[in-house]
């Protein structure tokens with residue numbers, strides 16, 4: 335199996351207000367097609383780790399590989415492109431551009447990638463929305479949707495460029511159990527049918543139990559993978 | 560393709576905040592419109608005033624000034640060379656005010672390739688006889704056809720026709736002030752008494768109005784011959800020669816040449832009217848100062864609105880960056896919003912400015928000084944409209960630059976964590 339993500343000796347400090355060693359010697363890999371969850375107490379550094387893995391945070395020591403390529407040390411512009419092409423991110427809060435339509439929200443990363451025509455991107459966006467069962471909402475303004483619908487739009491957006499991996503920071507944290515179940519099923523299907531890799535931070539034991547593997551963290555360390 | 564998404568995001572941001580967008584654009588409109596109006600009006604006025612001066616004033620004025628001789632007889636005595644000489648009560652040399660050998664000089668000047676026209680003038684003093692009172696008169700003898708052609712004399716004629724002076728013997732174009740005092744109308748006869756006491760009868764062929772009461776009360780135009788006759792002189796008697804050049808910038812140099820080579824005084828237009836140049840440049844300076852001030856105010860408006868927008872749009876910026884838009888893309892999104900505001904505001908400003916200028920140019924404007932001008936002068940030079948648009952773009956670029964750079968540098972992690 336090929337490695338999608340590999341973290342080697344990742345350490346991170348916050349220097350303000352006092353020196354705080356938030357991530358300590360993080361080493362792990364995620365293979366192609368794996369569905370991995372991360373669990374740990376609040377404040378143990380899960381989100382911090384995810385921001386580093388998603389290339390948004392570059393202020394760390396150690397090395398990060400994506401598809402066996404070294405990511406650490408690349409320029410901001412390169413990283414933006416890497417994120418655009420390879421990483422789909424789903425947040426706990428439904429991060430959508432509220433003034434844009436659902437369809438536009440899903441299309442934007444595809445248009446930014448600029449390898450397909452607008453028509454093709456729009457076609458893909460409809461396909462992703464259909465996959466998530468919300469194509470009927472495509473023309474609505476993003477701000478008009480319910481929480482569960484927004485989260486599905488965010489997942490559709492994460493999928494638009496057929497990324498290598500989807501990362502989620504408590505994507506079900508704000509949803510009721512029915513919607514959480516729904517999101518789990520979507521992730522599971524994507525993993526089974528499309529061979530997508532997933533790395534999801536969660537506090538939900540049940541959710542974690544149904545993933546292939548759970549990484550446990552405590553005080554900035556990985557205690558089991 | 561990539562620019563088209565940046566543009567469409569910018570457009571959506573602007574359209575969902577229509578009121579702010581319109582307020583920001585109207586700020587630019589205001590600045591640009593006032594620039595266009597002020598420049599059009601000020602330069603129109605400058606053109607009119609300059610034209611007035613240029614039209615009326617010869618490029619080189621040649622005359623003979625009564626002045627004390629520069630060298631006194633004692634200078635010629637060599638044995639006093641070593642001494643300091645003091646001569647008191649120096650009087651002007653008795654010298655005629657006529658230009659010596661004027662006809663020959665005029666022929667020589669006319670032959671120069673820089674010269675467009677050479678016109679002679681005879682100044683004559685006297686008095687108008689109005690019943691028992693005498694009004695002082697300054698009669699100027701001119702070749703009226705040349706004067707009309709080169710110095711727009713006909714622009715200042717308010718009754719009758721300037722050309723009549725050429726055809727009617729003993730005609731006079733009477734200053735409007737003197738005409739009013741003597742209650743004469745076209746075709747009437749008036750009497751003028753010369754310095755030597757001879758009375759001449761002249762026929763009023765028209766009136767002229769310079770706008771300066773002092774001149775209009777005293778000055779009148781007659782033909783060269785009439786003026787010479789009043790002065791009791793022959794046809795060689797010329798008191799002034801006016802030279803019009805093809806390029807007025809050559810005037811200072813040429814007037815110096817003339818003074819050096821002939822025994823005359825020659826004054827160029829630049830020296831004679833130095834104050835007018837200053838006036839025009841100060842008016843232009845004021846126009847620029849006011850417009851730039853207005854644009855700076857508009858610029859601050861845009862700066863504020865963009866700063867506010869970026870503050871509101873923190874989440875959007877974080878999402879865009881998280882989904883792969885680079886800092887530069889985000890910067891361009893906000894900068895293009897500033898530029899769209901600048902372009903729309905600028906175009907509207909130019910249009911509004913044009914129509915207000917048009918309105919001004921149709922507003923009645925009557926002035927004694929310019930009897931033939933009926934409305935305000937406005938300059939519709941297209942260059943000012945082009946400069947205005949460039950102004951609008953440049954000022955909004957600067958107003959948008961700092962906020963956009965701030966957006967470029969926003970760290971998405973900070974925003975996402977902040978939720």
Ligand SMILES: Nc1ncnc2c1ncn2[C@@H]1O[C@H](COP(=O)(O)OP(=O)(O)OP(=O)(O)O)[C@@H](O)[C@H]1O
Nearest residue numbers: 348350351354356375376377378379380381382383
């Ligand atoms: N910008 C920062 N400066 C200083 N300390 C920070 C900063 N951001 C986070 N921390 C600290 O780092 C630690 C890890 O934070 P992180 O958000 O990664 O926790 P988490 O595991 O995601 O917690 P939760 O489950 O509550 O989301 C926390 O103790 C937090 O207070």
Ligand SMILES: [Mg+2]
Nearest residue numbers: 380381382503
């Ligand atoms: Mg967290």
